[in-house]
Structure formats: structure tokens, C-alpha cells
Amino acid sequence: MGCPQLQKQRDDEFRPSIWLGTNSKFYFYRTARDLKRIDICSYDILTGKVNIQAQERMNTYVEIGTPGLINGGKELVEWSERDGWAHFYLYDEAGKLKNQITKGSFHCNEIVKIDEKARVLYFTASGREAGENPYYAHLYRINLDGSGLKLLNPGNFTHSSSLNDAPSYFVDNFSRVNAGPKSVLYDNNGRKIMDLETTDLSRLMAAGYKYPEPYKIKADDGITDLYGVMYKPYDFDPAKKYPIIEYVYPGPQTEAINFAFSTSMNYVDRLAQLGFIVISVGNRGGSPDRSKWYHNFGYGNLRDYGLADKKAAVEQLADRYPFIDITRVGITGHSGGGFMSAAAMFVYPDFFKAAVSESGNHDNAVYNRWWSEKHNGVKEVISAKGDTTFQYTIDKNPDIAKNLKGHLMLSTGDIDNNVNPANTIRVINALIKANKRFDYVLLPAQRHAYGDMTEYFFWKKADYFVQHLLGDFSQPVDILEMSREVPMTGKRK
Numbered sequence: 001m002g003c004p005q006l007q008k009q010r011d012d013e014f015r016p017s018i019w020l021g022t023n024s025k026f027y028f029y030r031t032a033r034d035l036k037r038i039d040i041c042s043y044d045i046l047t048g049k050v051n052i053q054a055q056e057r058m059n060t061y062v063e064i065g066t067p068g069l070i071n072g073g074k075e076l077v078e079w080s081e082r083d084g085w086a087h088f089y090l091y092d093e094a095g096k097l098k099n100q101i102t103k104g105s106f107h108c109n110e111i112v113k114i115d116e117k118a119r120v121l122y123f124t125a126s127g128r129e130a131g132e133n134p135y136y137a138h139l140y141r142i143n144l145d146g147s148g149l150k151l152l153n154p155g156n157f158t159h160s161s162s163l164n165d166a167p168s169y170f171v172d173n174f175s176r177v178n179a180g181p182k183s184v185l186y187d188n189n190g191r192k193i194m195d196l197e198t199t200d201l202s203r204l205m206a207a208g209y210k211y212p213e214p215y216k217i218k219a220d221d222g223i224t225d226l227y228g229v230m231y232k233p234y235d236f237d238p239a240k241k242y243p244i245i246e247y248v249y250p251g252p253q254t255e256a257i258n259f260a261f262s263t264s265m266n267y268v269d270r271l272a273q274l275g276f277i278v279i280s281v282g283n284r285g286g287s288p289d290r291s292k293w294y295h296n297f298g299y300g301n302l303r304d305y306g307l308a309d310k311k312a313a314v315e316q317l318a319d320r321y322p323f324i325d326i327t328r329v330g331i332t333g334h335s336g337g338g339f340m341s342a343a344a345m346f347v348y349p350d351f352f353k354a355a356v357s358e359s360g361n362h363d364n365a366v367y368n369r370w371w372s373e374k375h376n377g378v379k380e381v382i383s384a385k386g387d388t389t390f391q392y393t394i395d396k397n398p399d400i401a402k403n404l405k406g407h408l409m410l411s412t413g414d415i416d417n418n419v420n421p422a423n424t425i426r427v428i429n430a431l432i433k434a435n436k437r438f439d440y441v442l443l444p445a446q447r448h449a450y451g452d453m454t455e456y457f458f459w460k461k462a463d464y465f466v467q468h469l470l471g472d473f474s475q476p477v478d479i480l481e482m483s484r485e486v487p488m489t490g491k492r493k
Contacts, residue, residue, distance in 0.1 A: 002136070002304075002435060004228060009081060011081040013370040013395065020066075020067065020069050020305070021042070021069075021073065022072045022073065023042065023045075023047050023403060024044060024045050025042050025044050025045065025072075025073055026042070026045070027040065027042050027043075027067070027069075027073075027466070028040075028041055028043065029041070029064060030229045032064075032380075033378065033380065033390055034061075034377070034378050034379070034380050034390065035061035035374055036057065036058055036059065036060065036061060036062060036324070037055075037056070037057055037062070037339060038055070038056045038062040038064060038326075039052050039054070039055050040052070040053045040054040040055075040056075040064075040067060040076075040078060040330070041053060042073060051095060052093070052095050052411070052426070053067075053078075053091055053095045054067075054076065054078045054080075054089070054091055054095060054097075054352070056080060056082065058081075058082070060296045060299045060377065061275055061296075061299075061349060061374050061375070063081055063086075063288065063295075064079070064081030064239075065078075065080075065086070065110060065111075066079070066110070066111065067079065067111075068111045068114045068117050068121070069114075069266060070114060071116060071141075072220065073161045074092070074093050074118050075090060075091065075092055075093065075098070075144075076090075076091045076092075076093075076143075077089070077090055077091075077111060077114065077121060078090075078091060079108065079110070080113070081292045083100075083103075083290055084292045084293060085104070085105060085106060085108075085180060085292065086107045086108045086109070086290055086292075087100060087101070087104075087105060087108050088100075088101040088102050088108055088111070088121065088123065089101060090144055090145075090484045092306060094367070094460070095339040099145060099146055099473035100146060101144060101145075101146050102123075102125075102146070102149070103141060103146070104106050104128065105291070106125055106127040106128035106134075107127050107134075107289050107290055107291070108123055108124075108125045109123070109124040109125055109126060109137060109289070110123065110124055110151055111123050112124060112139065112161070112163055113163050113167045114144075115167055116316075118143070118147075119143060119144045119180075119395045120144070120148075121141065121142050121143075121144055121380065122140070122141050122163055122167060122461045123139075123141075123142070124137050124139055124140070124141065124161070125137070125138060125140055126138070126289050126324055127289070128140075128151075129151070130440065131317055132147055132156050133155070133156075133157065133158075133214065133216075133227050133252075133259060133289065133447050134225075134289075134290055134389065135227060135257075135259050136157060136158040136159070136234060136259065137158050137159055137160070138149075138151055138152070138153055138154070138159050139153060139161040139163075139170065139172070139187075140155050141158060141188065141189075141190075141478040149162075150189070150190060151190065152172075152186060152188070152189070152190035153170075153172040153174070153184075153186060153190065153250075154190075155174060156176075156360065156409050157174035157175055157179065158175065158176065158260045158463070159174040160172075160173045160174070160260075163188075166188075167192070168187060168188050169185060169186065169187055169188065169190050170185075170186055170188070171184070171185055171186075171196065171382075172185075172186055172350060173302055174296045174491070175199075175260050175261035175262075176214070176259065176260065176261060177211070177212050177214055177229050177258055177259055177261060177262075178211035178212065178213065178214060178261075179211075179261060180198070180199040180201045180255070181197075181198075181199045181261055182195070182197065182198045182199065182262075182345060183195075183196040183197045183198075184196060188339065189257055197252075202394060207427070208234050209234065210232065210234050210236075210279070212230060212232070212269065213229065213230045214228070214230075214259070214363055215227075215228055215229070215230055215317070216228075217281070217313055217316045217317065217413075218312070218316065219283070219284050219308075219309045219312060220308035220309050220311070220312040221284075224284055224294070226281055226282045226283065226284075226309060227257070227259075227281070227282055228279055228280055228281030228282065228313065228484075229257055229258065229259070229265075229280050229324060229475045230269075230277060230278075230279050230317070231265075231268050231269050231272040231277070231279070231443070232272055232274070232276060232277060233272055233273050233274075234273060235326065236323075237245055237267075238271060238322075238323050239323075239324060240323060241274065241322075241324075241325040242276060242277045242324060242325060243275075243276050243277070243323070243325055243328035243329070243330060243332070243465075243470060244276065244277045244278070244279065244314055244317070244318070244324050244328070244329055245271065245276050245277070245278045245329075245330035245331065245332060245347075245465060245469070246278075246279055246280070246281070246313070246314065246329075246330070246332070247265075247268050247271075247278060247279070247280045247309055247332055248306075248331060248332070248337045248339070248341055249286075249333055249334075249335070249336050249340070250283060250285070250286060250298070250305070250306040250336050250337070250339070250340045251285055251286035251287055251288075251295075251298075251306070251336070252285055252286060252287075252288065252295060252298060252375045253295075253371070253375075254286075254288070254431065255282045255283070255286040255287040256282065256337060257280045257282060258280070259341075260451060265280070266308075267458055268280065269383065270458070270462075271458075271461075271465070274462055274465070274466055274470075275466075275470055275476070276330075276465065276469070277323070277324055278358050278469075279313065279314075279317065281309075281313045281459075282307070283305075283306035283309035283310060284297035284298070284305070285297035285298030285299075285306055286306060286307045297375070298311055298321040298375065298376075299375065299377055300376060300377050301376075302364060302372060302375055302376040302394055302395065302397070303339075303343055303364075303394070303395035303396065303397065304343065304347055304395065306356075307340070307343060307344055307347050307348065309310065310331070310344060310349055311341075311351055313343075314326060314351075315330055327353075327420075328353060329351060329352050329353055329467045329469075330352070330353065330355065330465050330469050331344050331345070331352050331355045332356040332357070332358070332461060332465075333352075333356040333357070333358065333360075334359055334417070335358070335359050335361065335419055336359065336360075336361060336371075336438075337358070337360075338358040338359050338360025338362075338410075338411075338419075339357075339360035339361045339362055339363075339397065339423075340355040340360075341355045341356065341357045341360070341400060342355060342357040342360055342362060342397050342401075342408065342410070342427060342461060343397055343400070343404055345357075345403075345404055345405075345408050346397065346400040346401055346403045347400065347403070348402060349403045349404060349405040349406065350405065352406060353407065353468065353469065354404045354406055354407040354408075354464065354465060354468040354469055355406070355407070355409070356409045356411070356461040356464055357407050357408065357409065357410050357411070358411050358412075358420050358450075358461075359411065359412045359413065359416055359418075359423075359424070359448055359450075360397070360419065360423060361419045361423050362396065362397035362398060362423045363396045363397065363398060363422070363423050363426045363427075363428045364376065364394045364396065365392075365394060365396065365419060366423060366426075367412050367419065367420075367423065372394060374390060376392075376394045378390045378391065378392045379391040385392065396426075397430075398426045398428075398429065398430035399430075399431055400428050401427055401430035401431045401434060401436065401437070402434035402436070403432065404434070404436045404437055404438065406430065407438075407439075407464070407468040408431075408439065409438070409439040409440070409460075409461070409464050410424050410427060410428065410438060410439070410440050411424075411440070411441040411442070411443065411460075412424040412442065412443070413442075413443045413444075413446030413447050413450055413451075413453075414442055414443065414444055414445065414446065415445060415446065415447055415450065416446070416447055416448045417447050417448060418447070418448035419448060420486070428440060441457065441463070443457065
């Protein structure tokens with residue numbers, strides 16, 4: 001990095017994390033401070049020459065994906081969202097675009113394998129297959145000249161594939177939140193060779209487990225499709241009225257919705273067993289796995305951008321299902337979800353009645369660059385003298401905490417090394433100054449994920465919703481007893 005040609009421009013950043021290359025060359029990203037300009041560069045170790053292999057320029061932040069090399073760098077496959085969707089582009093060694101490889105209204109995820117001899121790119125993508133949830137991923141192949149696109153693992157599931165080195169075969173694992181995992185062996189043209197495994201869920205079902213239910217609704221604009229999952233008590237009675245709780249995470253780097261069969265959302269399922277309908281749903285500005293427009297919807301409005309869609313989701317589901325009581329609405333989330341759940345109580349104080357906000361980045365001016373500055377945006381200002389400064393303003397939860405009407409529990413670990421506890425303390429300060437009642441749980445010696453106090457806090461949260469949405473203020477019993485008895489009975493002991 002001592003070569004003069006590698007000295008960065010003002011406020012640029014080097015990211016040599018895409019470790020590709022040969023014995024004499026490696027590749028790196030050079031990004032502008034506002035993330036609207038990114039160069040993919042190669043560095044010749046023998047000559048010290050830097051060559052720009054591809055450039056990205058956008059009016060919001062530029063996302064990057066790991067490129068693929070062909071013949072030691074004679075050609076390069078780049079991932080880009082330049083046409084509004086994530087696709088692959090082929091460049092020559094001098095950095096000249098040869099052709100766009102993939103096209104269409106779907107999102108390419110990542111390069112799986114490049115067969116240099118056959119000149120075939122294997123990649124994963126989502127949103128291409130009609131009638132499917134656009135988050136369901138599939139494996140595809142396409143020739144590097146853009147011809148011969150082929151789906152290799154069809155089926156209305158989300159798929160995870162493992163391709164061998166040749167590449168001649170791959171193992172396809174697939175499931176849905178309401179369908180158990182299966183695995184199948186295919187050849188590289190998508191011809192099924194044999195079934196491998198089918199997960200046996202018979203004992204789980206015998207114990208009383210019920211699948212959650214996927215659903216589709218419209219965003220607050222009445223146009224954009226949103227996708228979610230509904231969790232019910234296992235002893236669900238359609239004749240009853242249930243409070244509804246939203247488990248939220250706003251994105252923009254991900255959406256906290258589990259579309260595959262997994263235990264990763266077990267705490268949401270467990271919360272439902274106490275007598276709630278619990279939902280997760282996407283929002284415009286959430287997942288990066290759709291269009292560039294969808295992903296960037298919240299650019300410049302990082303506090304409020306997803307809230308209207310969360311409110312609209314409950315309203316539509318309550319219209320669709322008479323068992324949902326729209327007068328008893330709760331909301332909860334962790335980290336960005338903690339930020340969002342508190343904001344929901346402040347922006348829609350008459351709609352959301354109770355919230356548990358965990359470790360929220362309530363004041364993004366004291367959070368970090370990669371999340372708040374990137375997704376909200378900074379403005380580059382060049383003075384008449386040529387000096388460059390960056391202006392950064394962002395909406396904060398403490399500014400609107402005075403609007404609180406319902407029941408709010410805030411929590412944080414006291415040594416959180418991701419979202420500094422100062423974020424929560426600033427909301428507390430604003431609430432006190434506004435003479436608002438709230439609850440606060442400090443978890444000693446815990447970092448961002450709550451470590452060995454995770455189970456304790458789950459029941460603390462559960463009891464808060466039981467009290468303020470079900471109206472049950474009876475003394476909670478021992479946490480270990482609750483964790484043994486609640487999951488399959490659907491009853492609070």
C-alpha cells in the first residue's frame with residue numbers, strides 16, 4: 001500500500017476485502033465517503049499500477065457484491081444494480097464493458113461458480129418465478145454472453161444449493177415456513193438424479209406443533225406487495241378475539257422474516273402461545289433482495305419510512321380475519337427493531353398500545369457509518385475554495401418521545417458493543433423531561449445480544465405483553481417452569 005498510485009483520494013476508503021487475484025495482482029474497492037461512487041480496482045504488485053476494472057455511480061448508496069474472475073483476471077464478472085435490479089455484467093481486462101449477462105425484473109444474489117471452459121455462470125437469484133414469494137431463492141445457469149438462462153431447481157420453496165467443483169452436480173435443500181426441508185440431487189442442467197432426504201416432523205406434530213401461515217398484503221401505498229408470516233397459538237380458536245403483536249426489523253440490510261423452515265424465529269412462535277397473534281412482515285425500504293427502488297425507499301428518512309406499512313399490515317389483516325382485535329396492538333424488536341418499535345409508539349401513539357424496545361439505535365447520530373450514514377445519506381458540499389465537507393442530518397426517537405401514550409418497555413445491555421447504551425439513555429432522558437411513564441430493564445454485563453440473559457428477557461417481554469394486552473397482572477411464576485410448560489400448551493401457567 002506504499003505505492004503512490006494507491007494513495008487514496010480525499011475522504012475515499014480502501015476495502016481490500018474482496019480477496020481475489022493471482023501471485024502478481026489483487027483486487028479492491030475504492031469508495032467515496034457518501035458511498036455514491038465506488039470503483040473496483042486491480043493492483044499490479046510487480047509494477048504498482050492501479051487499473052479501474054469497473055465503476056459505479058448512483059444518486060443513493062452503491063451496493064457491492066463479490067466479483068468473479070475469469071482466466072486470472074482476463075475477464076471480470078461484476079454484480080451491479082445500475083438498471084434498478086441486481087444483475088451481472090462482463091468486463092474485459094482493461095475495464096471495458098463487454099455485455100450485460102442477466103436482465104429482467106428480478107434480483108441476482110451471488111455468484112456460485114464460473115465454468116471458464118464452458119463459459120457458464122452459475123448464480124442464485126430471487127423474484128424471477130411467477131406466482132412465487134419474491135424472497136424465494138433459486139439456482140440458475142446462464143452463458144456469459146447472456147444467452148441460455150435456465151432455472152435449475154424449480155419448486156415453490158426457498159432453495160439453498162451446493163455445487164461441486166467440476167461443476168457437474170449440486171445438492172438442493174429446500175423448504176418453506178409451512179413445509180419441512182427436503183434435499184434432492186440434480187445435475188448441472190437441472191435434471192433430477194435422486195431424492196436424498198426428507199425431514200421427519202412427525203414427533204414435532206404429535207407434540208402439538210402447528211405451521212405458521214405465510215400471507216401477502218399491500219403496502220400503505222395500496223400498490224406494493226408485502227410478504228409476511230403469521231404465528232398463532234397452537235390451541236387457536238377462530239371464534240375468539242386475539243391481541244396482535246408485530247415483530248419488526250426495518251432493514252434496510254435485511255428484513256426479519258423467516259420464509260424457510262427454521263428454528264431461528266422460535267421466540268416469535270413461543271410468544272404466540274401465550275394468547276397472541278404474532279406477525280412479521282416486510283416494509284418498503286426493507287430487504288435488499290428486491291428492486292433498487294424497494295430497497296432505497298427509506299433513503300433520507302431512516303426513522304419513519306417503514307412505520308406506515310407496519311400499521312397498514314395490521315389494519316388489512318384485521319379486516320381479513322375477525323379473530324384479530326385491532327384495539328390491542330403491540331410491537332417489539334431488537335436493535336433496528338428496537339428503534340422501530342419505539343418510533344411506532346411515538347408516531348402512532350393511538351394505534352400501538354404496547355411495545356418492548358430492545359437495544360434500539362434511537363439516536364443514529366451516535367450510531368455508526370455503515371448503517372445510519374449509509375442508508376440515510378450524507379450530502380457532500382464543496383466550497384468556493386474547493387474544501388469538502390459532509391452534512392448529515394437524521395430523525396431521532398428522542399425528538400418525538402413526548403408523544404408517548406401507551407406502555408413502553410426499553411432495554412439494553414450495559415456493555416453493548418454494537419448499539420451504545422447512550423441511545424437508550426437519550427430516549428429515557430426525553431421521556432422523563434416530557435413527564436412520561438415507561439419501563440426500563442438494564443441487563444448487567446450484557447452485550448448487544450443479551451448473552452446468558454436472553455431467556456430471562458424473553459419472559460420479561462412476554463409478561464409485559466400479557467399484562468398490557470391481555471390484562472393479566474397475576475404474579476408470573478418461575479422462568480424455568482414457564483419455559484417448560486408454555487411452548488406446546490398455549491397457556492400461561
